[in-house]
Amino acid sequence: MPSSATPPVITTDKLTKRFGHFVAASELTFQVAKGEIFGFLGANGAGKTTAMRMLCGLLKPSSGKATIAGFDVYTQTEKIKRRIGYMSQKFSLYDNLTVSENIRFYGGIYGMNTAAIRTKTAELLEELQLEKEAKTLVSDLPLGWKQKLAFSVSIVHNPDIVFLDEPTGGVDPVTRRQFWDLIYHAADRGVTIFVTTHYMDEAEYCNRVSIMVDGVIAALDSPTRLKQQFGLDNMEDVFYELARNAKRKAD
Amino acid sequence: MRQLITFIRKEFLHVFRDRKTLLMLFGLPIAQIVLFGFALSNEIKNSRIAITDYSKDAVTEQLISKIASSNYFDIQRTVQSATQLEAAFKKGDIRMAIIFPADFANDLVHTGKATIQVIADASDPNLATTITNYITRLVGDFNTQTALTAGRPLQILPEMQFLYNPELRGAPNFVPGVMALVLMLVCTMMTSVAIVKEKELGTMEILLVSPFKPIYIIISKLTPNLLISVVNLFIILMLSAVFLDLHVKGSILLLTFDSILFILTSLSIGLLLSINAKTQQAAMMGSMMGMMLPTMLLTGFLFPIENMPLPLQVLSNLVPSRWYFIIVKKVMLKGLGITAVWKETLILTGMCLFLFTISLRRFKIRL
Amino acid sequence: MRTLFFLLEKEFRQIMRNKGIVRLLIIAPVIQLILLPLAADYSVKNISIAVVDNDHSTASQRLIGKITSSGYFKLTGYTGSYTAALSMVEQEKADLALQIPAHFEKDLVRENSQKLYVAINAIEGTKANLGGAYLSSIITDFNDQLRVDWHTTGTATTSDAPQITVAASNWYNPYMDFHLYIVPAILVTLVTTLAAMQTAFNIVQEKESGTIEQINVTPLKKHIFIIGKLVPFLVLGIILFTLGLLVGWLFYGIVPVGSFWVLYISLVDYLFAMLGLGLLLATYSTTQMQAMSLSFFFINIFNMMSGAFTAVDSMPGWARAIVQTFPPSHFIRIMRMVVLKGSGLSDILYDLGAMALIGLVLNGWAILNYRKTA
Numbered sequence: 001m002p003s004s005a006t007p008p009v010i011t012t013d014k015l016t017k018r019f020g021h022f023v024a025a026s027e028l029t030f031q032v033a034k035g036e037i038f039g040f041l042g043a044n045g046a047g048k049t050t051a052m053r054m055l056c057g058l059l060k061p062s063s064g065k066a067t068i069a070g071f072d073v074y075t076q077t078e079k080i081k082r083r084i085g086y087m088s089q090k091f092s093l094y095d096n097l098t099v100s101e102n103i104r105f106y107g108g109i110y111g112m113n114t115a116a117i118r119t120k121t122a123e124l125l126e127e128l129q130l131e132k133e134a135k136t137l138v139s140d141l142p143l144g145w146k147q148k149l150a151f152s153v154s155i156v157h158n159p160d161i162v163f164l165d166e167p168t169g170g171v172d173p174v175t176r177r178q179f180w181d182l183i184y185h186a187a188d189r190g191v192t193i194f195v196t197t198h199y200m201d202e203a204e205y206c207n208r209v210s211i212m213v214d215g216v217i218a219a220l221d222s223p224t225r226l227k228q229q230f231g232l233d234n235m236e237d238v239f240y241e242l243a244r245n246a247k248r249k250a251d
Numbered sequence: 252m253r254q255l256i257t258f259i260r261k262e263f264l265h266v267f268r269d270r271k272t273l274l275m276l277f278g279l280p281i282a283q284i285v286l287f288g289f290a291l292s293n294e295i296k297n298s299r300i301a302i303t304d305y306s307k308d309a310v311t312e313q314l315i316s317k318i319a320s321s322n323y324f325d326i327q328r329t330v331q332s333a334t335q336l337e338a339a340f341k342k343g344d345i346r347m348a349i350i351f352p353a354d355f356a357n358d359l360v361h362t363g364k365a366t367i368q369v370i371a372d373a374s375d376p377n378l379a380t381t382i383t384n385y386i387t388r389l390v391g392d393f394n395t396q397t398a399l400t401a402g403r404p405l406q407i408l409p410e411m412q413f414l415y416n417p418e419l420r421g422a423p424n425f426v427p428g429v430m431a432l433v434l435m436l437v438c439t440m441m442t443s444v445a446i447v448k449e450k451e452l453g454t455m456e457i458l459l460v461s462p463f464k465p466i467y468i469i470i471s472k473l474t475p476n477l478l479i480s481v482v483n484l485f486i487i488l489m490l491s492a493v494f495l496d497l498h499v500k501g502s503i504l505l506l507t508f509d510s511i512l513f514i515l516t517s518l519s520i521g522l523l524l525s526i527n528a529k530t531q532q533a534a535m536m537g538s539m540m541g542m543m544l545p546t547m548l549l550t551g552f553l554f555p556i557e558n559m560p561l562p563l564q565v566l567s568n569l570v571p572s573r574w575y576f577i578i579v580k581k582v583m584l585k586g587l588g589i590t591a592v593w594k595e596t597l598i599l600t601g602m603c604l605f606l607f608t609i610s611l612r613r614f615k616i617r618l
Numbered sequence: 619m620r621t622l623f624f625l626l627e628k629e630f631r632q633i634m635r636n637k638g639i640v641r642l643l644i645i646a647p648v649i650q651l652i653l654l655p656l657a658a659d660y661s662v663k664n665i666s667i668a669v670v671d672n673d674h675s676t677a678s679q680r681l682i683g684k685i686t687s688s689g690y691f692k693l694t695g696y697t698g699s700y701t702a703a704l705s706m707v708e709q710e711k712a713d714l715a716l717q718i719p720a721h722f723e724k725d726l727v728r729e730n731s732q733k734l735y736v737a738i739n740a741i742e743g744t745k746a747n748l749g750g751a752y753l754s755s756i757i758t759d760f761n762d763q764l765r766v767d768w769h770t771t772g773t774a775t776t777s778d779a780p781q782i783t784v785a786a787s788n789w790y791n792p793y794m795d796f797h798l799y800i801v802p803a804i805l806v807t808l809v810t811t812l813a814a815m816q817t818a819f820n821i822v823q824e825k826e827s828g829t830i831e832q833i834n835v836t837p838l839k840k841h842i843f844i845i846g847k848l849v850p851f852l853v854l855g856i857i858l859f860t861l862g863l864l865v866g867w868l869f870y871g872i873v874p875v876g877s878f879w880v881l882y883i884s885l886v887d888y889l890f891a892m893l894g895l896g897l898l899l900a901t902y903s904t905t906q907m908q909a910m911s912l913s914f915f916f917i918n919i920f921n922m923m924s925g926a927f928t929a930v931d932s933m934p935g936w937a938r939a940i941v942q943t944f945p946p947s948h949f950i951r952i953m954r955m956v957v958l959k960g961s962g963l964s965d966i967l968y969d970l971g972a973m974a975l976i977g978l979v980l981n982g983w984a985i986l987n988y989r990k991t992a
Contacts (some may be wrong), residue, residue, distance in 0.1 A: 056835050078837055086835035090828025097628065097633050108624025109836045271908035279915050286919065290937030291928050298931065314782075340789065341961040343951060358696050364781045373788035374958035376796050377744065378929065383786045384751035390784050391758050407726065409754050414707060437802045440914065444907055485756045502643035512849070532819055535910045536642040539811060543918070544650055544804070548657040553927045555745060558659040567657075577710070584741060585708055
């Protein structure tokens with residue numbers, strides 16, 4: 001689990017994004033250590049997705065500094081992209097390709113060779129218990145399976161960090177539990193997890209949690225200490241305590 | 252009723268939020284009317300030709316200057332050899348070559364008869380026919396002129412009068428054609444895609460489980476497109492009056508009525524397409540790949556229907572735009588009344604009712 | 619390069635998996651190419667004529683006989699009243715009306731000159747033009763015959779006026795087969811629709827479903843992604859074109875006079891430009907509806923103005939200048955030149971260059987506009 005000895009894989013310093021006069025994310029400063037599960041919470045419209053898109057190299061920051069896996073988000077986005085995985089809010093696999101074709105495609109895009117893809121595919125299918133569904137079109141899979149598959153595909157190239165944008169939306173509690181097992185498994189192997197979520201029970205699973213309100217990080221610590229700090233029993237109340245003061249309307 | 256109005260309002264919002272779709276809805280008719288109205292013309296002018304004069308006498312010089320002064324031709328150059336001629340044709344530099352043989356003058360003086368050789372590039376057969384005709388007429392005129400001075404007898408002089416469109420402009424033919432084409436395609440596509448999109452998004456299911464009656468869903472989907480099309484119609488009519496000097500000679504009321512009938516028919520086709528298509532892409536491809544060219548060709552404004560083989564003539568009867576095109580020509584350009592278009596109006600009414608009933612029924616089955 | 623392979627593999631799989639789309643993409647155009655040239659026949663042969671014969675003489679009968687036997691005209695009305703004939707034109711029952719005035723024959727002999735009145739429905743300009751031209755040449759012929767006949771019977775004076783005749787020959791299409799002219803053009807319009815629209819749709823679909831986000835966070839290079847999107851439609855375009863040439867040969871007996879290499883080089887050049895347009899439209903669209911609206915806008919204007927069905931030559935200068943920027947106008951020219959006249963590469967350099975230039979502009983613009991980083 002995270003230790004202060006390992007150098008951080010994500011460092012930001014006053015990272016800011018403005019759209020015209022609107023400040024979507026303001027002076028974000030934090031660090032995430034290798035192998036850490038970092039929860040990124042906030043109400044809709046608080047600026048989570050903007051922050052995440054900057055870190056992934058999809059959006060150029062307006063000011064501030066940030067490095068991902070040691071690379072600069074302004075100048076080295078192409079290098080960053082080789083070291084990260086990403087799973088977006090929207091379902092990100094191709095519906096009209098089969099399970100194994102999707103794995104093969106993304107593996108190929110990340111420059112894996114055919115042999116490596118083949119072993120990786122077998123490994124993934126086994127882990128997900130999807131061996132029988134290898135030739136099934138993704139559109140025919142139940143949503144929970146799709147999400148698990150999407151996660152596995154996002155780390156098919158063994159990235160240093162994986163960004164998950166509300167990965168468990170609309171998924172049943174049992175499958176969510178299984179999903180988090182996959183996340184823990186990945187974190188054990190040293191993959192850093194950066195996850196946004198609306199489920200407060202999921203926040204409890206994280207090593208550390210940051211809560212964004214109106215584009216600013218309002219709180220950042222481990223769930224246990226956050227609860228202590230606010231004198232509340234669960235993360236739900238902590239979140240509510242912070243978010244109810246928000247001025248911005250949810251989108 | 253309240254529900255219906257709410258729903259129609261929602262449909263309008265969908266349409267007006269999307270500027271790029273509006274570009275197609277309003278931009279296309281405007282651009283087409285203006286571009287086609289000014290640019291398309293049936294009169295063939297300034298055809299590039301080459302002249303080779305081996306005779307070089309007074310008569311050929313006279314003839315050449317006559318050709319040069321007509322605005323049908325644009326003399327590009329004088330070609331010397333057959334190979335040069337072939338090269339010019341292959342490059343597309345010239346459309347026709349006129350050759351005066353070396354013994355032209357000699358023949359004319361001694362036998363009273365001489366022949367000009369004309370070679371047309373018939374890769375465009377109509378152009379070839381037309382410009383060959385021009386030349387023949389020009390030479391005929393020349394003959395007549397010399398004949399008149401020589402006291403030629405028994406002259407029959409045809410006096411030509413071009414009705415409705417004396418300057419042979421393209422606009423009078425293309426405006427009704429474009430109206431038919433644009434209204435039909437836009438209505439069909441907009442309707443089919445709008446409905447299939449709701450199917451794809453899954454919002455259609457929500458509507459279907461609501462107490463909202465299917466007929467209302469259809470009505471509310473069709474209303475915005477109907478209104479937009481009517482607005483489009485008036486924009487087209489206004490533009491052609493202002494820019495092209497093409498005014499509605501007949502009754503505007505009759506024209507509007509028939510137009511609405513035609514629009515409703517097209518909307519019903521869109522409805523039918525949407526019921527059969529599963530994805531937006533399929534709906535669009537159906538209306539673009541499947542309908543665009545057939546509509547363009549079978550409406551009759553590009554190519555005469557009576558020239559088509561019988562099966563296609565029969566098929567063209569099924570294309571609503573064909574009838575609408577006739578109506579517009581008669582009412583707008585010739586100023587005729589209902590007595591002249593009752594048959595076409597009846598056919599459109601029949602088509603409209605038939606298509607709408609079928610699609611309504613099919614729509615219910617799918618629910 | 620390896621990533622390109624995986625990208626292409628995926629694109630082809632997706633296209634091939636959707637049987638309905640493949641059918642629409644290939645079979646619909648082929649059927650259209652078989653049927654539509656039959657509809658696009660502008661050889662004027664069925665001009666309907668209403669004759670008002672107020673003379674009822676041998677001369678008027680002979681003239682009518684000559685007109686109906688010419689093969690261009692169809693006698694749809696024979697009345698004694700000019701108003702009746704005009705109303706036939708109004709009702710579209712006749713394209714033109716010819717009036718032979720009373721005492722035509724008698725006055726022709728007496729006054730040595732007579733007029734015939736022709737009223738033509740000029741709404742369809744081409745038909746009017748051709749119809750008028752045919753009719754006047756028939757009348758001139760008739761006039762000449764009359765002169766010879768009556769001259770021999772001694773009714774009129776002799777003439778020493780010289781006679782110049784025109785001997786016309788039609789190269790490249792001696793039988794004036796309209797299909798030769800229209801089939802290459804229809805093939806181009808079909809390829810146009812496929813190339814520009816499908817490219818736009820395909821990319822916008824990824825935008826709409828969100829998979830493009832996923833691609834954007836991968837190290838996949840921008841240009842590789844674009845090439846991966848364009849190549850499948852280039853291949854489809856070539857397949858469709860080849861099928862189209864086959865249809866032209868099987869159904870219309872059209873065998874290109876020029877070389878196939880020239881045709882295919884031009885095709886690739888053309889597809890480069892049109893795929894660029896599709897790409898550009900995709901960058902400006904966020905929904906499939908928008909992509910459709912935009913591509914419909916352009917394709918419709920291309921179809922009408924690029925010379926496929928209408929003559930570019932008779933447009934005013936400004937319009938001709940605009941049409942120069944439409945890639946299909948160049949490709950249609952090339953097709954007709956190579957297929958019918960056997961023109962070689964050196965003959966079509968201008969059009970090839972123009973298409974390449976347009977292609978560069980469109981693709982460059984699209985790439986600038988397509989940004990991975992907002």
